[in-house]
Amino acid sequence: MLVLVCGGIFARRAWFLTGLVRKARPSDRPGTEAERAVAEAEIVLGQRKLLQRLVPGLMHAFIFWGFLVLFPTIVLAAIDVAGGGDHTPVWYRDLADAFAVLVLVGVATAVVIRKIVRPERFRGSHLGEADFILAMIAAVVVTLLLWHHVGGTALAWAHLIVIGAFLAYLPYSKHLHIATAALNVWMARTRKRGRLEPLRFDVPDDELRFGVATIADLTRKEVVDAFSCTECGRCQDACPAYATGKILSPKLVIMGVRDQLFAQSAEPIVGAGVPEEMIWDCVTCGACVEACPVSIEHVDHIVDLRRSRLMVDASFPAEAEPMLRDVERASNPWGKPQTERAAWAAELGVRVLEPGDPAPEYLYWVGCAASFDERAKKSAESTAKLLQAAGVDFAILGPREGCTGDPARRMGNEYVFQAQAEQNVATLNGQGVTKIVASCPHCFNTLANEYGDFGGSYEVLHHTELLAQLVDEGRLAPVAGAGSVTYHDSCYLARHNDVRVQPRKLLNVIGQPVEMERSGKKTFCCGAGGAHMWMEERGTQINVERAKEAAATGAETLAVACPFCTVMLDDGVREVGAELRVADVATLLAESLG
Amino acid sequence: MIVCFVEDDELSAQAVGFARTLGEVRAVTFAGAYQPAAWAKALAAQEAEAIVAAGSDRGNELLAHVGALLDQPFAANVTAIDGDVVTRVRWGGSLVEEARLHGAPKLLTVAPHVHAPAEFDPEVLEAVDDGSPKVLERVEESSGGVSLRDAKVVVSGGRGVGSSEGFAIIEELAGLLGGAVGCSRVVTSAGWRPHADQVGQTGTKISADLYIACGISGATQHIAGAKGAKKILAINTDPEAPIFASADYAVIGDLHEVVPAISAELRRVRG
Amino acid sequence: MVLTADAQALETKHLGFTISPHEECAVEEAVRIGGEVVVLTLGPAEAEEQLRDQMAIGADRGILLKTNGEEWDAQSTAAAIVDAIRAEGPFDLILFGNESADAAGFQVGIRVAHALGLPVVTGLKKIEVQGDRVRCERDVGGARDVVEAPLPAVLTVLEGLNLPRYPSVPGRLRAKSKPLAVVEPARPEQRLEKLRLVVPEGQGKQAEILENAAAVVAVMQSLGVA
Secondary structure, eight states, X not given: OHHHHHHHHHHHHHHHHHHHHXXXXXXXXXXXXXXXXXXXXXXXXXXXXXXXXXXXXXXXXXXXXXXXXXXXXXXXXXXXXXXXXXXXXXXXXHHHHHHHHHHHHHHHHHHHIIIIIOOGGGTTSOHHHHHHHHHHHHHHHHHHHHHHHTOOHHHHHHHHHHHHHHHHHGGGXXXXXXXXXXXXXXXXXXXXTTXXXXXXXXXXXXXXXXSOSXXXXXXXXXXXXXXXXOOOOHHHHHOHHHHTTOSOOHHHHHHHHHHHHHTTOXXXXXXXXXXXXXXXXXXXXXXXXXXXXXXXXXXXXXXXXXXXXXXXXXXXXXXXXXXXXXXXXXXXXXXXXXXXXXXXXXXXXXXXXXXXXXXXXXXXEOOHHHHHOHHXXXXXXXXXXXXXXXTOOEEBOGGGOOOOSHHHHHHTOHHHHHHHHXXXXXXXXXXXXXXXXXXXXXXXXXXXXXXXXXXXXXXXXXXXXXXXXXXHTTSSOOOOOOOEXXXXXXXXXXXXSOOOHHHHHHHHHHSEEOOOSSOGGGOOOOSOTTTGGGSOOOSSOHHHHHHHHHXXXXXXXXXXXXXXXXXXXXXXXXXXXXXXXXXXXXXXXXXXXO | OEEEEXXXXXXXXXXXXXXXXXXXXXXXEEOSSOOHHHHHHHHHTSOOSEEEEESSHXXXXXXXXXXXXXXXXXXXXXXXXXXXXEEEEEGGGTEEEXXXXXXXXXXXXXXXXXXXXXXXXXXXXXXXXXXXXXXEEEEEOSSSSOOTTTOSEEEEEOGGGOSSTTHHHHHHHHHXXXXXXXXXXXXXXXXSSOGGGBBSTTSBOOOOSEEEEESOOOOHHHHHHHTTSSEEEEEESOTTOGGGGTOSEEEESOHHHHHHHHHHHHXXXXX | OOSOTXXXXXXXXXXXXXXXXXXXXXXXXXXXXXXXXXXXXXXXXXXXXXXXXXXXXXXXXXXXXXXXXXXXXXXXXXXXXXXXXXXXXXXXXXXEEOXXXXXXXXXXXXXXXXXXXXXXXXXXXXXXXXXXXXEEEEEETTEEEEEEEESSEEEEEOTTSSOOOOOOHHHHHHHTTSOEEEEOOOOOOOSEEEEEEEOOSXXXXXXXXXXXXXXXXXXXXXXXXX
């Protein structure tokens, strides 16, 4: 009876929810089965992401592992109430008791965290619901312990009733994550984290999708993301926009999508579920995705919401419009003449590829910033000089290099991005390019991970990767320096693409490195991502926040590996008034060659 | 005989001076409300080898009408003429074109500042009102001051200005030049000026004849808003500042001294 | 809106294959005024893309007067446009972007108006269609001159007239299948015959250093701003 009622409630809701997943659009998150299996083992069984914060991580791990171990007690209790008696083997009873105690330790820890510590990350979460769930968890293990040690079918019944009630409640609450989290981890991308899902515009009208306007446009992964959110707020804590006073909270974005889904609302999600300002505040740094214990991929949601607002409603921050027009018409986001693109290279005698020329070993993709921005040009000059000194066969495209389209894509203008992608792929393929080295992590990411969807597959290195290789091979011989240097990891290098070691190899050789706390995968954005280089910023500035952190290390030099980071952090350092030189790793390396 | 349309201004005086190098000149003007098609009919009816005007908005418009009426070619903003070959400026002086003007009478307007002004005593021609569009009234702009977008001169301040009060000298110079005050993003972030004054990628894109950048380092996003200006003058203490790569004229110095000095000199030459 | 159902507004752009901000404002204004909007340009094959962009923001159809990329002087441009208008017309309103006088395009609107016997008003910052008349405001320095004209009329407009909308992607996709006619007019003898273009000396990237305030003011005077 109990089974029927509770099971029935659960099953009906589960049917509804799986229906939402089935009806959703297909998603495209790359990865092999083997990689996904590893992710399941690490993230689900091993609780790796949760353990990024030790105490809350252990708290949850105890409860989770406890539930895994305690699961068979349901069957044993059922047998008891059915009249079969208590068949629990002694060894299992002891094991179960031990884990039950661990669960209670976990619950107690959770209570302390929630009621006494009260971390900021819970702002906006439904705390009442969480309390109820903790109470239910406690009730489950308390009834179990009582049944084990006091005995009697009444307690077995109690245990089962609590479990049954919990089961019925589960799919209506955020505790749903216990059913969906493992699935969400499986579905998440394990490779090409910097690649956004492309849209198709050459399909019949009824199949056209311009990102996400209403819940009908969500992809399966996006739906399962929404189901899996536990409102833990770790993403909110990691978000540089939230940290500097913007209203964006990745947690609230996912909760907003979830609420619209559950309510089966036909309203546009932006407005009804997620405030408009939030989606434009995002710098696409991915810190939220890195922090999420259940592999929610918030950046895809935000970009998808941007896509429909921009491409269908033509509604987006007006200050970004000149950039979009310039990328489309002038092939660079500043509307400068493409004929000047190779001006920096003229005096250095860098080879500019002409149509029909043989392909160089490496095509050096300079990027718009290093081609046109005075501060960023230095890194291109330094890189070129280093490659020449090492005798590398390379060339640049010069005026035929067009913007990769990254700022347009992150802004949500997939249409303009694809036009740029197709054009650049045609140029690259036409020249027979196979290997590319890029200065700019955004270009690097797009060339390596995103152009594959448009017929362009190349072996792409970031300039720090190639330079580190050249130093290893002895083709470049830097002289060690005594200056202290701290390194700012670019989001698109360190987090989206796991390039963290090579820049450090170089800095180890040329100076005395000192790390910032938020470094490597935990790096704090410079603020230029998500097309924010071209948008106004409200509140405290992200780049100033980061510049302060860099200055606090006491280093003399702040090394960067990205033209946007260069500009943003240089501005930030000036704002803060710190005595800190901001320079690209390539420039520092070139100087160290003497 | 050359007919030169004039108004009571410096550019017309220059046009007369230029025309006199080609021959005898009748300076003519009109009375009453501006009615370009009607005025042009009167001009076109004059016997002349050439019909000339200053390269002002009105001069250019009138000559265009004359060209249409007579079905003759018209060369605007001419700097020199030799027989039927004219030299004219395009794109605010960054391009010069030589062209052959196959027409009679020769129709041309004179680019500003290519010839010294000359004295003239204009004849008033009669223009018959032919019902074509004419100016009914003049409405002054409701907003006081020149808008940043439309201003012919923009005087702009950056981090180097130092404070909101520091902008007083910027405003003074802008006022003397009849221009607008602009600023860089650093200034609006600091709260010294409102966002409406911001020149740049995320602010206003200007199209002035002259942009004066004071204490502005010249970040790419700022230049993106300023590059519409025909000429850029940068004032900065740092000779390595990126703005100099985009500037036509440079003053290496402290704007707090340079800007008031320019204002003083302007006052001096105006008497 | 008072225009009748088959009322039409024609948009012309004639400076080849880069649309100017003035022309963009003209198309935006035409779309706002309503009725059937036709965009026309004289230029090489690449100019078709420009026409499609304008159809993406709401123009209904396009006409490309195809050239081989050579410049056409103001008279020949106007003549070709007049022929096209006579073939496609009549139009209630013919809008041009007000190019600066040093570009050939400046005169075209005026020449087209004369050829068609229509009134023309230039340099407009505001247009109000009122029944069978139009009330316009011309930009004159810091003020506006008010002019009226009966329809049909030719108007040339300045950037700042309005803020052109950003095209939506569905609009761009629809524009791909909107009608676009291509005509190849014959290029007549050029009566303002371009002989050569010269980049004046001193056009390099080096900023000219000015030593004192007097030098600065002298430059200002030469630019006509002091």
